[in-house]
Amino acid sequence: xxxxxxxLLSVLxxxxxxxxxxxxxxxxxxxxxxxxxxxxxxxxxxxxxxxxIATQSPLSGGQSLLGVAxxxxxxxxxxxxxxxxxxxxxxxxxxxxxxxxxxxxGVANAKNxxxxxxxxxxxxxxxxxxxxxxSEEYHTAGLAFISPANTNPVVTTRGYLEVNRIVGRDDVxxxxxxxxxxxxLGAKSVFIIHDxxxxxxxxxxxxxxxxxxxxxxxxxxxGTEETANFDAIIAPLVASTPDVVFFAxxxxxxxxxxxxxREAGFEGTFLGxxxxxxSDLADLAGDALTTGGGMAYTTVAGPASAYPSxxxxxxxxxxxxxxxxxxxxxxxxxxxxxxLASIKAAxxxxxxxxxxxxxxxxxxxISYEGLTSTIAFDDIGDLPFAKYFIIKVNATSKDTWGTNExxxxxxxxxxxx
Amino acid sequence: MKQFTSNxxxxxxxxxxxxxxxxxxGASLVLSLFTVLLAYIFRSAMTEFDLVERxxxxxxxxxxxxxxxxxxxxxxxxxxxxxYGVLEFINFSHSEIFMVGGIVGVELMAYFDHTGALQTMxxxxxxxxAILLGMVISGSLAVTVERVAYKPLRGAPRLVPLxxxxxxxxxxxxAVRLILSLTTGEFxxxxxxxxxxxxxxxxxxxxxxxxxRFQIKSxxxxxxxxxxxVGLNYLVNGTKIGKAxxxxxxxxxxxxxxxxxxxxIISITFLIGGALGGAAGVLFALKATKLxxxxxxxxxxxxxTAAVLGGxxxxxxxxxxxxxxxxLESFSASYLSxxxxxxxxxxxxxxxxxxxxxxxxxLRPSGLLGQTVGQKA
Numbered sequence: 001x002x003x004x005x006x007x008l009l010s011v012l013x014x015x016x017x018x019x020x021x022x023x024x025x026x027x028x029x030x031x032x033x034x035x036x037x038x039x040x041x042x043x044x045x046x047x048x049x050x051x052x053i054a055t056q057s058p059l060s061g062g063q064s065l066l067g068v069a070x071x072x073x074x075x076x077x078x079x080x081x082x083x084x085x086x087x088x089x090x091x092x093x094x095x096x097x098x099x100x101x102x103x104x105x106g107v108a109n110a111k112n113x114x115x116x117x118x119x120x121x122x123x124x125x126x127x128x129x130x131x132x133x134x135s136e137e138y139h140t141a142g143l144a145f146i147s148p149a150n151t152n153p154v155v156t157t158r159g160y161l162e163v164n165r166i167v168g169r170d171d172v173x174x175x176x177x178x179x180x181x182x183x184x185l186g187a188k189s190v191f192i193i194h195d196x197x198x199x200x201x202x203x204x205x206x207x208x209x210x211x212x213x214x215x216x217x218x219x220x221x222x223g224t225e226e227t228a229n230f231d232a233i234i235a236p237l238v239a240s241t242p243d244v245v246f247f248a249x250x251x252x253x254x255x256x257x258x259x260x261x262r263e264a265g266f267e268g269t270f271l272g273x274x275x276x277x278x279s280d281l282a283d284l285a286g287d288a289l290t291t292g293g294g295m296a297y298t299t300v301a302g303p304a305s306a307y308p309s310x311x312x313x314x315x316x317x318x319x320x321x322x323x324x325x326x327x328x329x330x331x332x333x334x335x336x337x338x339x340l341a342s343i344k345a346a347x348x349x350x351x352x353x354x355x356x357x358x359x360x361x362x363x364x365x366i367s368y369e370g371l372t373s374t375i376a377f378d379d380i381g382d383l384p385f386a387k388y389f390i391i392k393v394n395a396t397s398k399d400t401w402g403t404n405e406x407x408x409x410x411x412x413x414x415x416x417x
Numbered sequence: 418m419k420q421f422t423s424n425x426x427x428x429x430x431x432x433x434x435x436x437x438x439x440x441x442x443g444a445s446l447v448l449s450l451f452t453v454l455l456a457y458i459f460r461s462a463m464t465e466f467d468l469v470e471r472x473x474x475x476x477x478x479x480x481x482x483x484x485x486x487x488x489x490x491x492x493x494x495x496x497x498x499x500x501y502g503v504l505e506f507i508n509f510s511h512s513e514i515f516m517v518g519g520i521v522g523v524e525l526m527a528y529f530d531h532t533g534a535l536q537t538m539x540x541x542x543x544x545x546x547a548i549l550l551g552m553v554i555s556g557s558l559a560v561t562v563e564r565v566a567y568k569p570l571r572g573a574p575r576l577v578p579l580x581x582x583x584x585x586x587x588x589x590x591x592a593v594r595l596i597l598s599l600t601t602g603e604f605x606x607x608x609x610x611x612x613x614x615x616x617x618x619x620x621x622x623x624x625x626x627x628x629x630r631f632q633i634k635s636x637x638x639x640x641x642x643x644x645x646x647v648g649l650n651y652l653v654n655g656t657k658i659g660k661a662x663x664x665x666x667x668x669x670x671x672x673x674x675x676x677x678x679x680x681x682i683i684s685i686t687f688l689i690g691g692a693l694g695g696a697a698g699v700l701f702a703l704k705a706t707k708l709x710x711x712x713x714x715x716x717x718x719x720x721x722t723a724a725v726l727g728g729x730x731x732x733x734x735x736x737x738x739x740x741x742x743x744x745l746e747s748f749s750a751s752y753l754s755x756x757x758x759x760x761x762x763x764x765x766x767x768x769x770x771x772x773x774x775x776x777x778x779x780l781r782p783s784g785l786l787g788q789t790v791g792q793k794a
Contacts, residue, residue, distance in 0.1 A: 064603060224763060229701075229704060231485070232479075235478040264632075283607055
């Protein structure tokens with residue numbers, strides 16, 4: 001009995017020591033500037049401690065190509081743009097997390113991220129379905145995140161101060177895809193298929209509403225988690241001969257579906273949104289993308305070559321990682337750029353290591369000249385005007401992905417809350 | 418008559434093929450008739466289009482799709498049901514054995530693609546090699562899994578090896594994921610393009626507007642599985658090993674007293690079940706064109722369901738259950754939306770298929786053909 005009491009006591013003592021240790025960084029942060037303010041301006045920087053910036057994106061699994069692009073873009077930005085903070089005496093580090101494109105993993109990582117008090121800002125995610133639950137954690141902890149890729153409106157319409165994005169939205173993107181199907185392709189009927197995720201189903205619904213308004217017949221509206229054998233969906237699809245098949249989902253599922261649908265005799269056009277934007281799609285689907293009516297997709301992240309100021313970035317990225325940047329690499333770069341600039345602004349305003357709340361406020365106040373556009377956020381964290389592209393696929397293998405053409409691009413206003 | 422039925426040619430070739438044909442055609446016919454009947458009943462309720470015409474238009478294709486996937490389920494289900502027969506527990510890692518077979522087969526073809534042999538060799542030789550390799554690897558993996566994870570638990574309560582099997586399943590998934598992603602971080606394996614498997618045989622049938630289209634790989638898939646099923650039937654019913662397997666399944670202690678090496682027979686059962694799973698994996702890969710380490714889960718679950726539907730422990734039941742489940746799935750995925758006018762799409766196919774399963778099990782708790790295997794303690 002006594003022994004047990006002793007053990008309990010020692011655990012309590014240990015716990016209080018740990019808690020005390022956790023508590024100390026805060027006072028250090030506020031007192032430090034008094035000591036170091038003068039030397040910073042003139043002499044070599046005095047160490048001000050560590051600041052970490054997290055990235056969360058799928059680094060393994062079927063969607064890792066895009067997730068790794070986000071991380072590498074952010075890494076390159078930290079290397080090239082981290083100089084200002086280093087000059088102020090901060091050791092700025094990247095803390096990459098792998099969300100495996102899975103909500104559960106994303107939320108678990110988010111809990112780890114918010115528990116690390118050195119993390120002041122984050123870049124992520126790739127998938128809206130992962131971003132939405134994870135950002136509840138960021139919101140509770142007051143940690144600002146900048147999304148390089150999430151397009152589901154709900155990401156920002158919750159109105160959280162901590163959630164920002166530097167790309168467009170599905171409620172603009174999907175109608176743009178529909179407009180292309182209706183006006184350019186002259187489609188009379190469409191078969192809509194989605195992947196049952198927040199992203200896919202959201203896009204599919206927006207597309208359906210727009211199609212019905214224009215009088216396009218929606219032959220069927222189907223959700224599926226199938227990744228290998230689509231026979232059962234394809235049989236009625238081929239029989240109903242729609243002009244367009246709209247796939248709202250991610251390339252790793254769509255590529256297999258496109259291939260099987262083409263084999264089964266579908267001759268129309270495949271249409272998709274930004275989830276299709278990966279060179280892996282061409283490897284999976286092969287010439288299904290160019291035969292028949294071909295394939296086109298809308299995206300919020302054009303290829304890096306679409307942005308005039310990104311030429312140097314493409315060169316640096318290719319030199320560092322040995323491959324041309326995939327979609328979202330330049331968005332990852334910009335998101336990291338916004339993080340760094342905001343932390344710097346907040347640090348200057350606070351006269352020392354800023355708090356998470358100060359960084360979040362600084363992000364909303366910033367006007368940042370990025371690769372993809374001039375980034376400034378409205379009151380819910382969206383860009384007031386975002387870029388949208390329509391891209392026609394000419395590639396039949398990974399190596400020729402660069403031959404895809406941009407058919408159109410527009411700047412469209414954010415619909416707001 | 419007796420002389421005729423005991424003729425080995427009849428017993429091991431004609432009878433099993435006939436049985437498969439009867440099952441496949443019978444199940445297809447019953448479901449087709451039921452669907453057409455439903456279409457006639459609800460014809461007047463649909464004003465926008467002729468329901469019967471719409472149903473008949475894709476009916477042959479739906480049947481073919483259902484049979485194709487049904488044969489895959491049957492082949493995997495045999496692995497579950499054989500192990501259940503001898504050990505009376507559900508080997509949940511069997512879905513991963515299936516996945517490993519598929520991935521090994523695709524990797525072999527990718528290797529041939531790399532060396533350039535893929536375009537020069539006969540396509541059927543390549544497939545045969547891939548299936549053989551898949552069978553060997555999956556079979557030996559299944560035996561290893563049994564030795565490592567189940568044999569030490571032989572005397573334990575039945576739930577214990579079940580949990581061990583689930584653990585093994587997760588272990589294999591992530592082990593394969595680790596191995597595949599060692600070099601690139603990418604664990605999708607994509608089937609290289611070769612041969613004429615994607616093409617169709619087109620068969621115009623008088624009286625039907627749209628000609629029947631058989632994809633070569635579907636024919637190949639069905640042909641190879643039928644061949645394996647016939648082989649398995651011979652092995653189990655026509656050889657000494659088969660007799661020993663049946664003896665162990667009926668009464669393990671007595672079989673042991675009769676001089677049968679029970680451990681050896683259990684290993685052989687896992688070898689056969691694993692090899693069948695591996696072959697099914699390669700054939701499935703041919704159809705799916707892309708695999709990842711988690712691809713085994715759903716086919717595995719469906720095949721297990723098929724084994725239960727047919728009566729677990731009964732080999733013929735697994736065949737019938739697989740075919741019925743495949744057809745049910747294909748019919749519900751293709752027709753749900755048509756019948757409900759878009760209110761329920763193909764995403765509800767599993768609810769429908771499993772509702773039928775529940776109904777069957779309420780009426781026949783031991784499965785469709787389950788009565789032949791008595792419940793053992």
